[in-house]
Amino acid sequence: MKLVVQVRLLPTPLQAAALEATLRACNEAADWASEVAFDKDVKRNFALREHTYAEIKSRWGLGAQAAQHVIKKTCDAYATLTANLKAGNLGRPGSKRYQKAAGKPITFRPQSAQPYDDRMLSWQIDRRRVSIWTVHRRVKDVEFTASPEQLATLALYRKGESDLLWRDGMWFLNATCEIPEREPNTDPVDFLGLDLGIVNIATTSDGEIMAGRELNRIRARERKLRAKLQKKNTPSAKRRLKKRRRKEARRARDINHKIAKHVVAEAERTGRGIALEDLTGIRERVRLRKPQRATHSSWSFAQLGSFIAYKARKAGVPVVYVDPAYTSRTCAECGHIDKANRVTQAWFACRSCGFVDHADRNSSRNIRARAWELWRRGAPSTAPAPLPRQRSGAGRKRSITPSDARCASPSL
16 A cells, blocks of 8 residues: 655755755746646646647756656646546536636646656665755755654655655655555454544544544634734734644644554454444535534544544454444434434433433444444445545445445455
8 A cells, every 4th residue: 555754854055945946947837837738628648748848848947757747747636626626526517616726727836746756866764865856956965854663664665756845944755655554354353433523533332532622622722813813914923823824733633643543453453343434525414503613624534534544454454434324313222213312412311222321432333333234244345545645545435325334445
């Protein structure tokens, strides 16, 4: 499976200036290639190369490999845009948002990431140095920093392209690695159900609750601080906003990584699979009051699910996605479904058999039961494929039944 290792570059001022000039030239060339692709309606790699390759090399002074990567990056951007338009992620055909996205050429930021292959970039992992091509010359001995685990992964599994990117005044290289997968567990003894939520980020069918109250308090405090700084609108306030803009996302990402690692380790230790809810489209289905919208929009359930999926695939743990309908209203003991069963956000009390439990634990037990039933039917499964760079997630999934869920296993 493909994963990405991100290392931070520590260039000198002269090296940083060369890297900045390279990114700027490559993205200016990509903007021009994008206009040509849009005007001529030529958005395939080899076809676009005929119209742009020579001009890119002569006008911006890019080498052969860099010019080809610029053209490929442009074509990939149009392929992504087409996929989003077909999936309806940018509104319905004819809508204002749809027309805005499809009616003009794609543009690239001056600091957008630029792919490098082994002809343009060489690694000296033992010395923590890289030699990298720039528009001026090849810059050697650019220092980078990484953890021992990252260095070991790079030394053993690095394969393919690496992306050079600039973010918040820092330089990074995202290196693609081919990580071997463990032999998949095709005969799990049971499933570990996982209920995802906002108040409690994750609750397992074993009764373990990973609370999200602290994270939600931090998010509320950050929103208030952002509102104050935006209201001030002074240069110093703008600097503080820029400095803190990704802090909340980094914190949530770190928490999700820890939860995913713990859940996968527990499932692997006990020989079980993992059962997750299929929450696709939940933001479009749910109607909320205005005070609740910010909290719901910042709920990173998809990120947590993708982390669990790729870590489980790496460990050989099967993952099953189930239909979340009525899991919070169904009694895990007798199966009685009633809206009144959910007494409060935290507590569940069955109106039929009198069973009382924590509401999220009851839901996770229902998720576990649905996953186990689906697995016993022998439903076909596909593997959740990691997304590029730092994200990962489920790939193509085949629907099993209209009411049941989708099953994902690392068997493919």
